[in-house]
Amino acid sequence: MSHSATVQSDEASRPWYRQPWLWFLILFPSMSVGYCIVAITLAITSENSMVVDDYSKQGRGINQSLTRDIRAAELGLTATVSQGTHELLLQLDARESGARHHDYLTLQLFHPTLSDKDRVLQLQPQGGGYYRAQVPGNIEGRWYLDLRDPANEWRIKGEVSLPSNAGFTLRPDETDRG
Structure with missing residues (x-):
């Protein structure tokens, strides 16, 4: 064998x-x-934060948001933002000088895909329409921004990639004024 x-x-x-x-x-x-x-x-x-359970409630919220956007356009608001190492400096301009002065402003930073990275900054008045906020941690990348007054009567939205050495300007969306 x-x-x-x-x-x-x-x-x-x-x-x-x-x-x-x-x-x-x-x-x-x-x-x-x-x-x-x-x-x-x-x-x-795992939770999928991009899926919303109550669509009708979201729809009603959209109508309220449009009203705030229209109000910001009526006031002629613009916000010019410059970024420091760990802070943001915002200059709020308006047609009426009274619309520039608030006890504070709220700036929400929404990450496009990761809700756990979302941030809320409270901007403190510095005088002359300027506001400042400390930025905790790293905010590099693409963000959706939402700037509001304390009474939540107006809102300015925008989108930006950070860091932005030249700064950026937020303006109300004029297309919402139907």
Whole structure:
């Protein structure tokens, strides 16, 4: 008997669970089943913050937001923002000087995809229509901005990529004035 015949005979006499090709063929389907279990578990246990449960409530909120945007346009508000190392300096301009003076302003920074990175900054008055806020942590990247007065009567929205060495200006959306 030749050597190759002996090897084939030994391989054929091994039990099924000792065959290397069997395990090679079972490996890929079992990996895909394991991956599916992990993916389904993550889908069920993690929260998707971009999905809204109460659409009618969101719709009513949109109408209220449009009213605030229109009010900002009527007042002729613009906000020029410059960024320091760990602070923002905002200059609020308006047609009426009384519209520039508030106890504070609220600037919300919304990350486009990760709600846990969203920030709310309270800008303190510095006089002459200037407001300043300390910025905790890193705010590099793309952000949606929402600037409001304390009474929530007006709002200016915008979008910016930070850091912005030249600064940026927020203006009310004139298209909302229908």
